[in-house]
Amino acid sequence: xxxxxxxxxxxxxxxxxxxxxxxxxxxxxxxxxxxxxxxxxxxxxxxxxxxxxxxxxxxxxxxxxxxxxxxxxxxxxxxxxxxxxxxxxxxxxxxxxxxxxxxxxxxxxxxxxxxxxxxxxxxxxxxxxxxxxxxxxxxxxxxxxxxxxxxxxxxxxxxxxxxxxxxxxxxxxxxxxxxxxxxxxxxxxxxxxxxxxxxxxxxxxxxxxxxxxxxxxxxxxxxxxxxxxxxxxxxxxxxxxxxxxxxxxxxxxxxxxxxxxxxxxxxxxxxxxxxxxxxx
Numbered sequence: 458x459x460x461x462x463x464x465x466x467x468x469x470x471x472x473x474x475x476x477x478x479x480x481x482x483x484x485x486x487x488x489x490x491x492x493x494x495x496x497x498x499x500x501x502x503x504x505x506x507x508x509x510x511x512x513x514x515x516x517x518x519x520x521x522x523x524x525x526x527x528x529x530x531x532x533x534x535x536x537x538x539x540x541x542x543x544x545x546x547x548x549x550x551x552x553x554x555x556x557x558x559x560x561x562x563x564x565x566x567x568x569x570x571x572x573x574x575x576x577x578x579x580x581x582x583x584x585x586x587x588x589x590x591x592x593x594x595x596x597x598x599x600x601x602x603x604x605x606x607x608x609x610x611x612x613x614x615x616x617x618x619x620x621x622x623x624x625x626x627x628x629x630x631x632x633x634x635x636x637x638x639x640x641x642x643x644x645x646x647x648x649x650x651x652x653x654x655x656x657x658x659x660x661x662x663x664x665x666x667x668x669x670x671x672x673x674x675x676x677x678x679x680x681x682x683x684x685x686x687x688x689x690x691x692x693x694x695x696x697x698x699x700x701x702x703x704x705x706x707x708x709x710x711x712x713x714x715x716x717x718x719x720x721x722x723x724x725x726x727x728x729x730x731x732x733x734x735x736x737x
Contacts, residue, residue, distance in 0.1 A: 483590055541570060
């Protein structure tokens with residue numbers, strides 16, 4: 458069993474980079490342009506992508522006021538007011554509370570907010586482009602290249618697409634833990650990997666359920682189809698890992714199958730990147 462896991466990792470460490478991302482060098486593209494951060498860059502904290510608040514909202518035309526006594530940032534633009542307090546597990550938009558899965562926090566002098574929360578606060582769709590490690594944020598009100606679909610339908614679809622990506626976070630955790638397995642600890646970690654694979658399968662089913670239930674705007678048909686193909690490839694990979702973990706597939710066969718999925722996933726990721734970037 459140790460030998461199987463050790464050989465498996467030599468395969469999976471090649472395949473997983475196409476499906477996961479590092480915790481650094483994350484770029485943010487806002488309405489087609491890359492955001493330049495003057496200090497702290499986007500980073501990952503507690504498995505959540507955290508983004509400097511100022512860099513995004515200043516680009517969107519918000520004024521920002523900082524209350525040092527309460528450690529609260531207030532952002533204003535037109536008829537919208539957003540209040541965010543350091544350490545709080547929620548923020549407010551025009552007085553309406555919104556939950557945070559990771560509290561707002563200061564890092565190297567910058568107030569950091571979870572990526573999804575920034576999108577919700579500012580009314581942006583948020584899509585993760587794993588191929589280029591880029592967060593693509595789109596202000597639907599500014600979209601100019603879509604003539605037949607309503608902006609509301611576009612935003613609704615992209616918000617659901619973001620939820621699909623969020624469900625895939627469990628796959629990133631499985632990949633990270635597999636990188637930490639060695640020939641010495643492989644046998645002991647196998648039950649944990651099997652348990653995590655079960656979680657990945659559960660989340661994959663939720664992602665596929667969302668994908669299958671979506672009403673697809675015609676202009677996003679290509680992205681939708683590519684997303685479906687990507688989910689199917691991930692399901693194939695789960696089947697291979699399940700067979701190997703349970704001794705139904707030998708390591709050599711697993712390596713060949715994973716290599717094949719890798720090539721197909723690379724091609725899909727490139728097409729998804731193109732489809733996402735074409736939205737704006």
